[in-house]
Amino acid sequence: MSKPIHVTSEIGKLKTVMLKRPGYEVENLTPEYLERLLFDDIPYLPIIQEEHDYFAKTLQDEGVEVLYLENLVAESLTNPEVKDEFVSRMLQESNMTSPRTYENLKEYLLSFSNLDMVNKIMAGIRKNELDIEKRKHLYELMEDHYPFYTDPMPNLYFTRDPAAAIGNGLSINNMREPARRRESMFMEYVIKHHPRFAGHDIPVWLDRNYNNPIEGGDELVLSEEVVAIGVSARTSAKAIEKLAINLFKKQDKVKKVVAIEIPSCRAFMHLDTVFTMVDRNSFTIHPMIQGPGGKMNIYILEKGQDEEHVTISYRTDIQEALKEVLNLTELDLILCGNGDEIAAAREQWNDGSNTLAIAPGVVVTYDRNYVSNQCLREHGIKVIEIKSSELSRGRGGPRCMSMPLVREDI
Numbered sequence: 001m002s003k004p005i006h007v008t009s010e011i012g013k014l015k016t017v018m019l020k021r022p023g024y025e026v027e028n029l030t031p032e033y034l035e036r037l038l039f040d041d042i043p044y045l046p047i048i049q050e051e052h053d054y055f056a057k058t059l060q061d062e063g064v065e066v067l068y069l070e071n072l073v074a075e076s077l078t079n080p081e082v083k084d085e086f087v088s089r090m091l092q093e094s095n096m097t098s099p100r101t102y103e104n105l106k107e108y109l110l111s112f113s114n115l116d117m118v119n120k121i122m123a124g125i126r127k128n129e130l131d132i133e134k135r136k137h138l139y140e141l142m143e144d145h146y147p148f149y150t151d152p153m154p155n156l157y158f159t160r161d162p163a164a165a166i167g168n169g170l171s172i173n174n175m176r177e178p179a180r181r182r183e184s185m186f187m188e189y190v191i192k193h194h195p196r197f198a199g200h201d202i203p204v205w206l207d208r209n210y211n212n213p214i215e216g217g218d219e220l221v222l223s224e225e226v227v228a229i230g231v232s233a234r235t236s237a238k239a240i241e242k243l244a245i246n247l248f249k250k251q252d253k254v255k256k257v258v259a260i261e262i263p264s265c266r267a268f269m270h271l272d273t274v275f276t277m278v279d280r281n282s283f284t285i286h287p288m289i290q291g292p293g294g295k296m297n298i299y300i301l302e303k304g305q306d307e308e309h310v311t312i313s314y315r316t317d318i319q320e321a322l323k324e325v326l327n328l329t330e331l332d333l334i335l336c337g338n339g340d341e342i343a344a345a346r347e348q349w350n351d352g353s354n355t356l357a358i359a360p361g362v363v364v365t366y367d368r369n370y371v372s373n374q375c376l377r378e379h380g381i382k383v384i385e386i387k388s389s390e391l392s393r394g395r396g397g398p399r400c401m402s403m404p405l406v407r408e409d410i
């Protein structure tokens, strides 16, 4: 029986991917809460959906099976006890601590069909959705003061971040930003209760209870033996070391974890916003992540003397470090914006380095990053462009918007 999760590289032919179609969570973004909800502008729902559908169709036309998170979650909740537990946990993690409010919201959510309930949880619950006679607390009556019981989750269409596939298992992530923390709970239910995944005993290399943050945008599976992880605004060095220890212990394939430090800022929030693999020996890179003389802080973690420790060695040249861990003699670093200072900054802001490889040397990118796209083509990469006016407003590109579940080995 083939494994429901199998990812041994960033570039192997993509067979199955998980997306989330932007929904009403996007309609619950208001200017006041944009920053906290990690958006820079408000996308126009019909167009962001149209662009997302185009992305999904582009992948399907390339032979990729597209699964949707919202459907997978709904299909995981057919057992009433599981559904009840899921709703309870979601409300608890949404800080619904007043017993009266908690019971009212639970009853409200359970009155929907599974899919409508999941969409409602993702969209957030507005205070005015509950009958006025059920609202007994002062804060419940003050809709203008804060309109929501439970916050919307507008970042869900970035399926890359809450969990990451490594080999046949996952890291299910403790996400750094409060606005995103609940997102990784969905994947827990999917692998435990969805018929496609349950019964396969999918290993979880690091779970969301681990108390230091890590996000999937920082986790890049370079080969069966090598995982690169960004030390970033979102991912901590402690989580990287713990994940490395668990991989070396529980999974005999991964031999090296390469921790790559990037500047901690909004534009470069994850490693994949500045660095992605596009072919066996080609990567995109945003020149601004390299310090004077091209130097960076790179640490190679390998199995230590005992199971609970790793050995760590230091490198500063990313090109040389990648050649070393991947056993390559040549390695091409393709510069975002073709290295032009203005084009690189502009296009990185709209995810010019954030490519989704669907096969070795074949990537999906945003159409708006035309300088970077042309540069990729000049380096022999096949570039398939997708529309990007509204999708890009959430500060993520094609890699961020996709969670590969199955890739062919390379």
Ligand SMILES: NC(=O)NCCC[C@H](N)C(=O)O
Binding pocket: 037, 038, 039, 155, 158, 160, 161, 180, 216, 217, 218, 269, 270, 272, 273, 394, 395, 396, 397, 399, 400
């Ligand atoms: N891997 C990624 O870089 N994902 C993009 C996440 C964007 C989202 N607005 C966030 O700030 O988390």
